[in-house]
Each structure stands twice: as structure tokens, then as C-alpha cells.
Amino acid sequence: MNWSEFGALLDGATRILLVTHVKPDGDAIGSLVALTNMLRARGKAPIPVVDGGMPEFLKFVPGSEQVVGQVPALDYEVMVSLDASDEERTGEAGKEGRGRAWKVVNIDHHPTNTGFGEMQLVDAAAVSTTEVLWNGFTALGWAIPEAVAVPLLVGLVTDTIGFRTSNVTPHTLRVASALAEAGAPLYDIFQKTLISMPFSTVQMWRSALETAELKDRVISATLTLDGLRKAGLSQASDAGGLIGFLISVNEARVAAVFKEVTAGSVEISLRSKPGYDVSGVAFELGGGGHKQASGATVAGTMEEVQQRVLPMLRRIARRKSSAS
């Protein structure tokens, strides 16, 4: 990992574009805003872009008000892509940016990262892209002010679901401690990202748990457009919390939430216990992710999609994979 080259490139640049993946989560926004705030502290004026602008639930992150919804029509010396495993995932912002930037830097922690761009800073051992950034900033000797510590901890806490994933190491906890020491409010971040939810989420869980089924070590739940409408919801929120709940069932090795997005399209979230790898299934379905957490969006009716995907998951749940 060549952080000194990265440091020199950014320190020498003026027009810097920062992008992340579409449907940004805590680590996407965390890494995007952390790098924005760090570069500002170093006298730069980077432009962070997310398709559609800042998601409401992460607007508490200081510095996130700088995020814009579209790439300004300029030339850029460098575009940094954060937390995106491939170019497609960076959406319109990435597409527009690739046409306007001389150089693309790819910073990520997904093991499935395709290695795009002119410079890759990808560390699959890191729990979050913000952990990758922390390692890099520290290697460069860049001190971490509070405005950078907060978004870094947001990424760390959300991608590990509060230190609960199997990839958390003593190093992760040391980084969290250092970020809290630098002023990032751990309790507050827990409350705002993992613990608070609207009442509609309870109604969504109710609708989903009515369908919960455990068969051959695969636990699954279904969110249909009809079920969501009956619960008074236009759209499902927080499928992440729900699937985390399902995979914590002792008898389950694999968990799946099937969410009807339109009449002919189903979004699938997958989780697995250590030793059971769901990333292959997600890939086969045109999606992506990690061994223990992945997902895909598949064309077809709910029934068609489940008839296709559930047998794939049961095969995975049958025995421990040798690789993991």
C-alpha cells in the first residue's frame, strides 16, 4: 500500500473529486466525509458527491453539509473513489467523474474490489473503508482532528454493527479508542446509526416476521409490496437490522431477506455464520459483498426469485466451506 504516493498526489492537487457508492451507508458517507474534512484541514477544497445528495439519516455527521448531489462540470486532477468495489457502484457521480478526472484512486476494503483506477489502496483485512483511511492517515503522520475522527468512527461502528462482526480485531478496537479519544462520541454514534429507528420500522419487522421461516438451516423473511402497503409503508427501511436479527438465530447458518422493490424485481440481503460463505451466491446473482454479508437485486416475481435462490442458500448452509 503506497500511502506516501497518495499523500504526495493529494497534497499536489487542487481540483479533487470524491465519490462513493450509490445507496450510501455509514461507511460510504463516513469515508467520504472523513477524507473531505481531512483534505480541508490540509488547505484543500475537495468536492464530495453522492447521487441524490446526502441521505437524511447520516446528516448528523459534521462536514456532511459539503456533500453535493451532482459532479460540477470541471476538470479534476484526481478523483478518489471510496468504499466502492467496482466502477458501476459509484453511479452517475463516478461515471461523470471518470470522464473528467485525469487519475482515479480506489480506496476500499471489500475483498471483491475489482482493482479499478490508477492507484489502489484496498485492504480486505480492514473492517471498514474508514479503518483503511485511519491506517493511511496514521502511516502518513497526518494528525486526526475531531472533524475527521467522527466520520471515521461512524464507518467503523456501522460496518461492524457495533463491533459485532467476525472481522473485528484488537487493532479495530484500538482505532475506535483513538477516535473516541480524539473526540468522536461513541454513544451518540450508536444512538444515531444503530439504535434509533422510526415506528414504521417496527411495522416493517412485524410484516417480515409474519413470514419468517427456518428450513434446512436457512432462515428467511419476505417483504412484499402488498405487505408493506398494509403496514402503511411506501418503502422498506432498515432491512439491515432485520437480517442481523435473523442471522443471530442459533439454528440458522444462512439468513436471507427478500424485499420486493417493484412487481418484477426483488432485492436480496444475505448473511451467514462464519464458515458459510454467501458471497458466491450474491455474485452468481449479479450482486456482491463479503463472505458473511452480501446482496443482489434479481429480476422476477417473489415466487420465482425464492424458488431460484433458496436452494442455492440451502446448498451453502449444508456444510462448512473449506476456504473460510
Next chain:
Amino acid sequence: MNWSEFGALLDGATRILLVTHVKPDGDAIGSLVALTNMLRARGKAPIPVVDGGMPEFLKFVPGSEQVVGQVPALDYEVMVSLDASDEERTGEAGKEGRGRAWKVVNIDHHPTNTGFGEMQLVDAAAVSTTEVLWNGFTALGWAIPEAVAVPLLVGLVTDTIGFRTSNVTPHTLRVASALAEAGAPLYDIFQKTLISMPFSTVQMWRSALETAELKDRVISATLTLDGLRKAGLSQASDAGGLIGFLISVNEARVAAVFKEVTAGSVEISLRSKPGYDVSGVAFELGGGGHKQASGATVAGTMEEVQQRVLPMLRRIARRKSSAS
């Protein structure tokens, strides 16, 4: 805090009795077993006692097989009480031990500790009694082997509900990192203490969420004997997780779970957001607890109990209490 005196006392003793509080939780067993294993590593043969013996769900803690259910009829040079805020809380084991021990050492982290015993090592700033022990062992220069690190981390993780309580500090995270470095398996401990649940819990949640209601800032859910039977359950488990879920709803200030225990008796669990105090209601109903978490068991049918209790809760939810 005089740890060197504690070290000298224990190093000079031969017959050592260790006790904790009744209905032991992760921090009670964690601190009891951690001190047991540490003293064994120092060539001692302490006797750890818990009324009724080891609780099933914590038997995975290495060294917990040494815990016995009754105080052997010997004389003891010293009895150490761990994680108990008063003498009463140490149950039969403590009562028997006080009659047989020459000296009592009181190690705890509860701010309500009564200061009993001949030596007090009480630190109300610590998140768990295992954090108090870690600080002490470190002050004494006693190296922490894996067999001690595991129970110490069990106490730390369970008492903070996985680092989620407001008293977690950068120091807590540093201790957790050091314990993980020493071989304590964080992921495993999460799985075995906070995350794992039987599939029947999902069915219990399904039954409860069907009844979930939000009115006047009070969110409530009901578990009837009939509903539990339909879910294939003889008894409700994990009402704690359920009420934690309900109080995380943004629109709610107070959460209540009403659980039918027998045809004429209802167990009520209460939670509130900071600034809203449910301990008074619990007290009025003959129960007890803290401002933000309390409970009671009330005689009457489900309907009678709810008609009595819900208006009390709505009054609490109406405005912030001045005291909290």
C-alpha cells in the same frame, strides 16, 4: 484504591473464598472466574461460590467449572465479594462466608455500593467489575493470561451491552483491545452472550409485534399465554431484547412489555428515554429499578392491568421530568 495491599493480602493467603451477587449476570461470573483463574495462575486454590451453582448460559467461560453452589465448611483467611453493591446481594454464599472469613474484600463498580467489608476496591467510573479488576491487575503488574482475559471481556461486553452504554470511555475500548490481544475471542463472546437466540425467540417477537402499539409517545407490546402457546412456546424468553428494540423507536419516550405470567398475573418491563423516569411507576406497582429501566409484576387480567398502567405511563411520557 490500594491494590498493593490487596495483592499482598491475597499472595499471603491460603484459604480464599470468592463470592458474587445472586442471579449472576455476565459481569458477576466474569469477575468471579477471572479472579479465580488469576489466583490459580499465582499458585492459589481459591473457592468461587454462587448460590445454585453456575448458570447454564455462562458455562462456556473457561474456569467456570470450578464454581460450586455452596460454601465448603472451612475457615477462610479472606473472602472477596465481586460485583455486589451490598452484603444482602451476595445471598446465602455471602452470609455463610461472612461467618467463616477473617476479612472481607469488596470489589465493585456500582455507584450504590454500601462500602461494606474491611477493604474496598470500588470504582464507580468503571463500566464493569471486570474493568475494575483489569485496572487492579495492571497496577499490580500481574500479567493477564488468556484464561483471565476471557472472563474479563465477558463482563465488559455484557455490562455495556456491547459497548453501547453511555459510560463507555476510550479506556474501556483500550482494555477490550488488550483483552482481545491476550486471546479473548470478542466475536465469540458477542455470539454467546448478546447475539444468539433460539428460533422460538423470533416467534415470540412475531407474537409481540402483532400487538405493538404507539400512542401518546408510549410504545407497548403484549405477550399473552395464548399468543405464546400459538407460537409453540411454554414461556417467553428474551423480553429484554424486545423492550430494548421498542424503546429505540424515535417517536417513543416510554416502552412497556406486558407479559402474562399466569391467568391473573402480568409481568411488566419498562424502559424510557433519558429525561423520562419510569422508576416511580414501577415502585407504585410494587416493583423497582432505575429511571430508564424498571419493572413490576401486577395481579389482574391483561386488560385490567393495561387499563391501570398505560395511563400512568402516558402521564410520564407527557413531559420531561425535572429531576432527570
